[in-house]
Amino acid sequence: MLLRLRRAVEFLLPVVLGRRERTTVRGRLIRGSTRTLALNALSYLLIFGTSVVLARLLGAGGYGAYAYSVSWAMLLTVPAGLGLSRVTLRSVASYEAAQQWTLIRGHIIWSDAVTLAASTATVLIAAIVLWWAGDRLESAAREAIAVILVLVPLTALLRIRQAATVGLHRVVQGQLPETVLIPALLLAFAPLAYLTAPQAFSAPLIAGLHALAAAVALVAAHLMLRRSLPAAARQSRPDFSPRRRWLRGGLYLTMVGLMTMINVRADVLVLGSLAGAEAAGIYNAAARGAELVGFALLPLVPALSAVVANLHTTGQRERLQNVLTIAARLAVAGAVPVTLALVIFGDWYLALFGSEFTQGATALRILCLNQLLNVAMGLSVHVLIMTGQDRLTALAFGIGAAANLCLNFLLVPLFGMTGAAVATTIGALSCAGAMTVFALRRLGLDATPAGMLHRLHGRSRRPST
Numbered sequence: 001m002l003l004r005l006r007r008a009v010e011f012l013l014p015v016v017l018g019r020r021e022r023t024t025v026r027g028r029l030i031r032g033s034t035r036t037l038a039l040n041a042l043s044y045l046l047i048f049g050t051s052v053v054l055a056r057l058l059g060a061g062g063y064g065a066y067a068y069s070v071s072w073a074m075l076l077t078v079p080a081g082l083g084l085s086r087v088t089l090r091s092v093a094s095y096e097a098a099q100q101w102t103l104i105r106g107h108i109i110w111s112d113a114v115t116l117a118a119s120t121a122t123v124l125i126a127a128i129v130l131w132w133a134g135d136r137l138e139s140a141a142r143e144a145i146a147v148i149l150v151l152v153p154l155t156a157l158l159r160i161r162q163a164a165t166v167g168l169h170r171v172v173q174g175q176l177p178e179t180v181l182i183p184a185l186l187l188a189f190a191p192l193a194y195l196t197a198p199q200a201f202s203a204p205l206i207a208g209l210h211a212l213a214a215a216v217a218l219v220a221a222h223l224m225l226r227r228s229l230p231a232a233a234r235q236s237r238p239d240f241s242p243r244r245r246w247l248r249g250g251l252y253l254t255m256v257g258l259m260t261m262i263n264v265r266a267d268v269l270v271l272g273s274l275a276g277a278e279a280a281g282i283y284n285a286a287a288r289g290a291e292l293v294g295f296a297l298l299p300l301v302p303a304l305s306a307v308v309a310n311l312h313t314t315g316q317r318e319r320l321q322n323v324l325t326i327a328a329r330l331a332v333a334g335a336v337p338v339t340l341a342l343v344i345f346g347d348w349y350l351a352l353f354g355s356e357f358t359q360g361a362t363a364l365r366i367l368c369l370n371q372l373l374n375v376a377m378g379l380s381v382h383v384l385i386m387t388g389q390d391r392l393t394a395l396a397f398g399i400g401a402a403a404n405l406c407l408n409f410l411l412v413p414l415f416g417m418t419g420a421a422v423a424t425t426i427g428a429l430s431c432a433g434a435m436t437v438f439a440l441r442r443l444g445l446d447a448t449p450a451g452m453l454h455r456l457h458g459r460s461r462r463p464s465t
Helices: 003-011 021-079 084-097 101-136 141-147 149-168 171-196 203-228 229-234 243-274 277-313 317-351 355-377 379-386 390-443 453-457
Strands: none
Touching: 021 101, 021 149, 021 171, 021 203, 021 243, 021 277, 021 355, 084 101, 084 149, 101 149, 101 243, 141 203, 141 390, 149 171, 149 203, 149 317, 171 203, 171 243, 171 453, 203 355, 243 277, 277 317, 277 355, 277 379, 277 390, 317 355, 317 379, 355 390, 379 390
16 A cells, blocks of 8 residues: 555656656646645635624625625626636647747737626626516625626636736736635725624625725736736737637637536525525535535645646556546545544534524535545546546536536425535536546546446456547
């Protein structure tokens, strides 16, 4: 076991490029993984702190109305952005490597214009729907949604700039505005607003402060991008010739993004619509705690993605299988203690938000199981993406989204928060299970801790690539 662990570490950290380059790549991957882990940890602490503060100040009902409005804003950001943030990341990185400065500038300008038009249309349609059907919602939730619609174009434009900055190899700087600056500003704004105007402190006010924080983050992201762009790119004449290819890629990724967002937000949206804002607020607090379980997978992903692509390209399938097995076992080993702690002490955790939030203890325990299953099978998605299996990835997300949405509408009216947690777990299991099967059948790789399904599948069958 120790020998296999040592070999796995050797494969996870460096991409196998040769003795001379190994140290440099190992150092780059270690630094990248460490910085990503630190950034995610800081982001989670800020978001968690903001959630506790808002829950304490707003109560379960007010916090639920705010969480419900944010879930709608994040869902609307997907069609508003047309998937162009991912296209921007891929395109800018490619053009920068080829020193095609005119295409970098052209892509950013074109993406901004298209994103602004799409987000404006999305907000107008959402406003019309809200005006037509808003009476069915609680007043606080309706008003919070009306205010936070401003967040949609701000977030879509912010993500274009972040993606371009990351594509220029400024990974940490590119993620800072959305992951750190927005929750930090909101954490500062909320207590100040409560002390200044306690009578006006409500979910719509917090929604407006969230939009204000996003506006500040957009300015910061714009300045970071300008600073990261090479002078040749800033001074070049923009080239828009590949715009049709950019748009096609964005539309495809929009479908994937919508299905992903449904998997992430369907429970809060359905719960808030059918069971009310208070239930959504309590459930959202439970979901925040369950996210800690999935934290065990985060430091492995940056290093693993590069290794999967390299070993798959060079045909080192047995080595890749060993790496996946050990990585999955390491992730589960890190997730199990957190799961047990939250299952045992979940009531204490929820009490941090307020006494009424302890009603979500059962949902928290179910969601922890959901996250543990995602950790156990979550590497399959990275295997499929890094080996170019985009259609299978989209199909798996579609299966999970359909199961998640249908079961939420079926179970929430019957069982409330517990039904939402069960529906989310089954939906996530459907998605992860489909990805595991696809990776096994298409690539002959088992990305679970078992590491032996590929043998049961049969070595005589050659995997298709």
